[in-house]
Amino acid sequence: MAYDCPVTELDSAPVDEDSPSAPVGPAQDTDAGPAPIRDVGVVRRWLAIVALALGGFGIGVTEFVTMGLLPNIARDLLPGTYSVDPASANASAGYLVSAYALGVVIGAPTIAAAAARWPRKRLLVVLVSVFVAGNLLSAVLPSFGLVLAARFLSGLPHGAYFGIASLVAASLMGPGKRARGVSFVLAGLAIANVVGVPAGTFIGQELGWRSAYLMVTVIFALTLVAILAAVPFRPGDPSATMRNELRVFSRLQVWLTLVLASIGFGGVFAVYTFIAPVVTDVAGLASGVVPWVLVMFGVGMTGGNFLSGWLADRSVSRTLLASLSALGLSALGFALFANTTPGLLIFIFLIGACAGACSPAIQTRLMDVSHNAQSIAAALNHSSLNIGNSVGAFLGGLAIAAGFGYLSPAVVGVGLAAVGLAVLVLSLGIDRRRARAAH
Template sequence: MTSSNLTRGAATWALLSLAVGSFGIGMTEFVVMGLLPDIGQDLLPSLWALRSEDAIAQAGWLISLYALGVVIGAPTIAGAVAKYPRRRVMIGLALALTVFNALTFLAPTFEWVAASRFLAGLPHGAYFGIGALVAAEVLGPGMRAKGVAFVLTGLTVANVVGVPLGTFIGQQVGWRAAFMIVAAIFLAATVLIALFVPEDEGDPSRTMRAELKVFRIGQVWLALAVGAIGFGGFFAVYSYVAPMVTDVAGSPEWAVPIVLVLMGIGMTIGNLVGGHLADVDLRRTLVGGLIGLAVVLALVGATAQWIWALALFVFATGFVSSVLSPTIQTRLMDVAQDNQSIAAALNHSALNIGNSLGAFLGGLVIAAGWGFVAPAWVGVVLALAGLAIAAASLVTERRRMPAGV
């Protein structure tokens, strides 16, 4: 399955099919955040009656359980299925996402919903990781990062369209409706992948034991650290955009979704630009992206009191962070040598660790009384730490290259 035996139209349809699934993943991961009050009131009525904040906080466990599923499922599933044909694996993953999100729609109690969210997180990393490998093979040498970015576009577009729309529908007709829509999207992705992603041969030698050799490669650990720490700077701000808009900039609540949509637009554009730049010069894109992330997060921190500046630099944050997304993914594929299935999936474990780390540290500085702008400065520190790790990785790699390379 290479660019040599696929027409441009066939390759586009294959990538679109994968992107539909990534759109569903973006929606199922983030739509729950806007529906926490609805879920808490519906599934935890006794706690809601006593104190609504406690019910919302407990409903927030659903976000953590999904992230835990991603962290656990990415390497284990990717390693277990590495020997099988990737087209069949992608069909199976899309079908699993259909079933687990349908379970969220049907689950009668909070405990069942919690279990379904954990299960829905399990295929997340493997879908993106193996999907990235399929996309890279479909487009061929010199265009791998563009293929990765194309698949990730579904995730970024979900933040612009799917999450706001799903949140609105869930608020109007019941939170379960959002997950019914998500399940339908994954069902469509299953059918499209079966129709348009080309057949390929598996590799029986790629056993779990063989794939686990990826953890012996130092450069893989450094690339994962860049994602978990450097990208954590983005999540430090993303997690606390709402209070920045309302409490710092003094804007009404209706301005929050507008600012979030602007971030999503920035992410979508940045993802496509990042795919192009990474194919041109991956190392410079990685370093430049991390420097850029630190700069725009500092600008968020310095100008958050003005809503126009906050909106502008939140857009820029989304743009720069998504330039990094396909870049880090492709970097992992480069340094993993022959162990790409687990490595590609591990990127999403790392990003979810970054999600937790950024949100946690941002919450710490807020709790310490430093204000809602403080997470932006936490983000600057994390981005610079990621830059230091990336620089160490590239310097080490350069020293080990043969002379003249």
């Protein structure tokens, strides 16, 4: 890769960390990764990347639209409970969100390891087909228990899709542009928070919650057609095995990267989960302002995502250091100033930007430190981010329950970002020590 700054010890080239005799440097700032796809024209390359990003857009909508439609779902699927205790019914409907997240956590490593030998285009087609089936079933099944199972099914391909799609995009972009390829795929997820989720929520409120899942089904059907038409076929790797893929769990740097993602990124969700009561009860704004605050978050996320792709192609380590540091400072600013309208809008935008900046850099870091087990490592990123979702929401809820107010989750977010930053510093320190030992 060509750098815009002098190569330092922190940016030296890595080899397999299991080989004690070879020089070892930080894997995150190299072009070690999927072999570039060179025989594809420019037009088809970008059509393929757009097809992969469309899948990311669909995932963003199906993951987050449920949150905005919980009362509608509870009223329809749990009418007895809702008529007596709406809050309890809404809380029970929240299990649909948890079921999807559980599907992500379980499906990401399982599918990526089991299908290690598959051609990546074939695997993408299967994964998107599961999305179509899961969301269609979510829209038509009659009972809460069956819809719960459908949401679990819908979550299973989430992590594996982003992992494999990121590897394909990195191959399409080629050396020196891998992180930008990853960021283009994740841009679909970011843009979903700006356009898709508000649109799906509006459609679900006006035409019934089932129509939102039907909309997502159509998005994934279009994604399936686009992938079949645009993504180039490459044979699978016959030497790849589940055993080799699972060896990724023996690598310390993979674990450290997953931990920093689970904890550091949890700082985002500590704030995001409780944004509605902050808008209405703390800033004193109308509930109709909540979607616009979420749009600000999505716009920031989109901008941070693209900026991170450009920066991470120069140095993943520096991009992560800057992103996690900025996330902690933004959460602190939110805690101090979100009681005012300007403070609320500015700092939710910045938190979204930091979230968008972290994700492609973490994805690229995992692809690099995993060496020859990239499929499962790339998929694990989204398992760790969903764990971060749960951790941030849980700890933020504890702070509110303890009586510290709706801004206290932002203080929790500061702490989580600081812990994630400490884990990153430890990981980079290990890289540096290994490089010095090798030299």
